[in-house]
Amino acid sequence: MSKLKKILVRARRQVFSEMSGNNPSIFKGEGYDFIELREYMPGDDIRHIDWNITAKMQSPYIKIFKEERELNVVVASMLNGSVYFGSKKFKQDLIAELVALLSFSTLKNGDLLSSYIFTDRIIAHSKPTKKMSFATKNVEQIVDFSPLNEKADYKFMVESLYRRLKRKSLVILIADFFEIPDIKVLAKKHEVIALIVRDRLEENPPAMGFSSLMDPESGGVLEGDFNEKSVKEYAKRVHIHDKELYENFRKSGVRFTKIYTDDAASVSLRRVFERR
Numbered sequence: 001m002s003k004l005k006k007i008l009v010r011a012r013r014q015v016f017s018e019m020s021g022n023n024p025s026i027f028k029g030e031g032y033d034f035i036e037l038r039e040y041m042p043g044d045d046i047r048h049i050d051w052n053i054t055a056k057m058q059s060p061y062i063k064i065f066k067e068e069r070e071l072n073v074v075v076a077s078m079l080n081g082s083v084y085f086g087s088k089k090f091k092q093d094l095i096a097e098l099v100a101l102l103s104f105s106t107l108k109n110g111d112l113l114s115s116y117i118f119t120d121r122i123i124a125h126s127k128p129t130k131k132m133s134f135a136t137k138n139v140e141q142i143v144d145f146s147p148l149n150e151k152a153d154y155k156f157m158v159e160s161l162y163r164r165l166k167r168k169s170l171v172i173l174i175a176d177f178f179e180i181p182d183i184k185v186l187a188k189k190h191e192v193i194a195l196i197v198r199d200r201l202e203e204n205p206p207a208m209g210f211s212s213l214m215d216p217e218s219g220g221v222l223e224g225d226f227n228e229k230s231v232k233e234y235a236k237r238v239h240i241h242d243k244e245l246y247e248n249f250r251k252s253g254v255r256f257t258k259i260y261t262d263d264a265a266s267v268s269l270r271r272v273f274e275r276r
Contacts, residue, residue, distance in 0.1 A: 004136075004140055004143045007096050007139055008100055008136060008139055010100075011097060011100035011101045011103075011104055011135075012100075014101065014266045015101060015104040015266075037050060037053055037061045037062070038061065038062065039059060039061055039062075040054075040059075040062050044062050045062070048062040048063045049061070049062050050062065050063050070110070070112060071106070071111040071170055072112045072128060072167050072169040072170065073102070073106040073111055073112065073114075073169065073172070074116070074161070074169045074170065074171045075099055075102050075103065075115045075116070075138070075172045075174065076117075076118060076161060076172065076173050077095050077099060077115075077174045077175070078119070078152050078154070078157060078174065079092065079095070079117055079118070079123065079142065079145055079150065080119050080147060080150045080151055080152035080175075080217055081147050081216030081218075082147075082152070082176055082217060083147050083176060083197070084147045084148050085199060085216065086199045087200065087261065088199070088261045089261050091176060091197045091198070091199055091261060092142065092143075093143070093261075094197050094259065094261050094265065095142055095174050095197055096139050098195060098197070098265055098269065099115070099138050099142055099174065100135060100138070101265060101266055101269055102269070103134065103138050104132075107130060107131070107132050107134070107135060110130065111130075112128040112129065112130060113128065113130070113134060113135075114126050114127060114128040115138050116157075116160075117145065118152075118153070118156070118157040119147070119150040119152060120152065120153035120156060121153075121156070122160060123145065124141045147216070148216055148219075149216070149217065149219050150217065151218075152175070152178075152179060154175075154179050154180075154181035155181070155182070158181055158182065158183055158186050161186055161190075162185060165189075165190060168190060170191045171186065171192045172192075172194075173193070173194045173195065174195045174197060175195075175196070176196065176197050176198055177196050177245055180241070180244055182252075183248075183252045184251070187252045187254050192252070192253075192254045192255075193255045193256065193272060193273075194249055194254050194256040195256070195257060195269075195272070196256060196258040196259065197259055197261075198258055198259070198260055199261045200261075200262065203238050204231075204235050205226070205234065205235070206231065207226060207227050207228040207231055208226040208231075209226065209227065210224070210225050210226075211223070211224070211226050213226075242258075256272070257272040
């Protein structure tokens with residue numbers, strides 16, 4: 001309860017005070033209602049000028065939006081065994097913090113919020129709501145869940161969301177993504193953002209000598225000499241994996257960012273939502 005309360009209090013404070021002002025929410029509705037570009041006409045809102053196109057065409061162009069609509073925000077978290085790890089704090093706790101920030105921001109903005117928790121099956125699911133109390137329930141489900149020996153099935157997660165979400169939505173996927181999912185079809189139907197949750201130690205581990213390590217998904221034990229050469233080779237493989245992951249997201253039209261357990265979660269979130 002102490003951990004849950006700390007996460008909720010910190011997230012609520014950041015959303016309702018630190019994030020207040022000219023940008024009361026990290027979500028901006030018009031960003032998801034873009035229709036077309038046309039040449040600027042006197043009286044148009046200069047805030048909608050597309051400066052990249054304007055520079056290329058040597059003539060001002062603006063973005064045309066539909067009337068702002070209510071967003072349907074879907075937060076989907078993958079809580080497999082590998083999130084039960086962290087040097088500063090567990091990745092599971094960072095996921096809970098991100099869900100708290102996203103939940104409070106969505107509900108404060110008057111948008112609809114629904115959530116999913118996945119492993120190789122659906123652990124929890126909620127229908128769209130605007131009730132502020134729902135943020136607490138979202139975070140509590142994540143904090144209380146035991147991910148040890150739970151396996152990730154990204155194919156099942158993507159297919160489930162594609163099948164279940166009938167209305168065009170903003171879908172936020174939160175996971176450590178040590179597997180590369182095929183999100184292309186889901187991203188064609190919805191706006192998808194991926195939050196890659198990592199700990200710096202798992203990407204660049206120190207030399208440990210002869211050690212025994214437990215796989216938090218299978219429960220299996222790996223013994224070996226984790227010397228400087230072997231951990232450098234491991235770090236290299238993680239780097240190659242992530243390059244492939246990023247390219248996969250870009251080809252699918254998915255915005256993404258990596259958030260470490262020692263990062264300021266609210267700052268990282270604002271950065272990815274401000275990018276267009």
